[in-house]
């Protein structure tokens with residue numbers, strides 16, 4: 001058993017007095033594809049945002065690649081030192097957002113090359129070459145010089161995936177990357193992610209409401225409810241033979257809503 | 262030179278008198294600017310395209326030129342063409358017209374801000390023209406206008422010292438007279454500054470509060486800590 | 489009758505002074521607007537508070553009072569300014585106090601998600617500001633800054649109060665010396681308006697230049 005790539009130990013997360021994650025522990029192996037499912041408000045996005053350092057935690061500790069991301073020691077750092085620490089840790093992590101969040105004032109190519117040039121000191125020419133390679137992979141090379149406003153939702157999201165990949169993170173976070181898209185555009189983005197899973201050995205954490213995709217894509221599915229892990233296991237077992245009442249209920253609702261399993 | 266309290270108290274009554282006049286002038290000027298502004302706003306929306314575009318250019322011109330010059334214009338040129346107004350009337354007229362170029366925009370934006378669907382819904386409910394205005398348009402359009410108009414009242418208040426240039430003795434003129442007679446500038450001018458501060462800051466805060474309650478247009482929900 | 493050359497010799501020096509005041513005053517105002525606007529967004533309570541007091545003070549006391557104060561009262565404290573210096577200072581401070589709201593408002597109007605994307609891409613604070621937030625905010629600031637520049641131009645008309653011979657003062661002089669009222673005032677009204685139009689044209693051109701263009 002290799003040491004885990006991502007490790008949550010008894011994590012507590014509060015918004016004000018409202019506990020969003022309670023005593024949450026989980027670990028993700030290198031290269032593993034983990035799908036997080038659960039009802040709205042169960043804390044899926046919060047888990048990803050914490051990993052991306054967009055949120056702090058109020059208890060417990062988190063390790064990425066064996067190094068502490070949040071821990072009692074890092075909590076004691078001065079704001080300046082803490083930002084330095086987080087800056088170092090973020091080189092391992094990339095995120096794709098539900099709303100794409102491309103920079104509207106830059107073309108697609110610039111969106112992709114910006115961070116490697118600025119944060120990793122990659123040379124302009126090399127960054128461009130890498131970006132074109134990635135854009136090729138997501139099928140966006142022909143739109144390299146377009147502005148985000150000129151793209152469809154699916155194209156934006158594929159560009160955003162290329163942007164996150166350009167930093168070569170060890171862990172990629174995908175937060176409902178298809179739920180802002182028109183139904184006919186969902187598949188083009190999912191295809192890119194399937195390809196990614198085949199061609200790379202990145203660790204991926206994925207929040208999705210596309211259960212059939214989660215089943216094909218993930219090595220393991222984790223069902224959350226009220227900020228706790230209710231059930232986890234290989235997708236085949238969770239979807240076909242859930243053990244917990246709440247999981248059954250959730251999956252039944254999904255089916256009733258007309259979504260495929 | 263140091264602050265002389267005795268002198269300050271001695272001149273206080275005179276300055277307060279001037280201040281009263283200043284407040285009165287800005288209130289009258291505001292009422293006038295709102296009436297004219299409303300007329301312009303209505304004209305630009307409902308009169309024919311020719312009237313609307315003429316009004317549009319007029320507003321732009323009045324907005325693009327200084328109040329002081331307009332004040333001189335009313336004070337020196339109107340008598341030339343046979344219109345004799347008291348200095349105060351000429352002053353208020355200039356204030357009212359100048360600020361109507363701002364208030365008319367507020368009225369226009371306020372009315373345009375009411376969603377098209379609201380007019381259509383009112384029609385679908387078979388409300389009369391009057392009822393539509395009375396129960397739908399005005400209640401929706403007016404609250405967000407209040408802080409915007411209020412801001413212009415405060416601005417006008419701070420511009421009233423200009424009236425002193427056309428022989429009207431408001432608070433600033435009063436202070437200058439006192440300063441010239443006594444050869445002391447520190448107290449009178451500082452006190453006028455304090456007066457303005459005491460009136461404008463609370464008004465600005467009240468307006469800011471209103472603005473937050475009835476924000477016109479988009480609301481700022483997210484806060485970015487940049488530094 | 490007035491000869492055109494007379495009109496030019498009366499008004500032209502005033503036009504130049506008005507333009508100088510407008511340019512210098514607006515430069516100062518822009519510098520102050522960014523400094524104070526960003527101070528108001530700072531994490532430091534102390535900075536935020538002093539920026540707030542600065543804005544309230546300059547917006548709350550009338551510009552006319554400030555001008556007098558700078559010219560007549562500051563010398564009593566040993567700081568003697570020339571009328572021109574006093575005018576640029578007061579125009580810049582006053583307008584900068586208003587315009588700091590433009591800077592602050594534009595930064596706050598940016599969607600929070602843009603900042604989060606920057607964090608996810610591991611940009612440093614300075615890079616976030618310089619590459620992502622400011623370019624977008626600047627574009628939002630241009631129209632209100634255009635208005636602010638025009639307002640300052642209009643405000644320059646009061647500098648005759650401290651004995652500067654700007655356009656308005658020159659028109660007054662011409663009125664008293666020639667007895668002609670309509671021509672000097674109509675002329676400067678048109679000149680002010682032309683300058684205002686020029687400012688807004690330039691700002692619109694700038695806005696077009698900064699707007700990202702499709703390839």
Ligand SMILES: Nc1ncnc2c1ncn2[C@@H]1O[C@H](COP(=O)(O)OP(=O)(O)OP(=O)(O)O)[C@@H](O)[C@H]1O
Pocket residue numbers: 015018020038039040041042043044045046047
């Ligand atoms: N900024 C915030 N302030 C306060 N509460 C928040 C905030 N963000 C999220 N929450 C709360 O935290 C809980 C978990 O939110 P989270 O976004 O992680 O849910 P989710 O599982 O991603 O749901 P969804 O499927 O709707 O995206 C919810 O109850 C939500 O109301």
Ligand SMILES: [Mg+2]
Pocket residue numbers: 044045046176
């Ligand atoms: Mg979510």
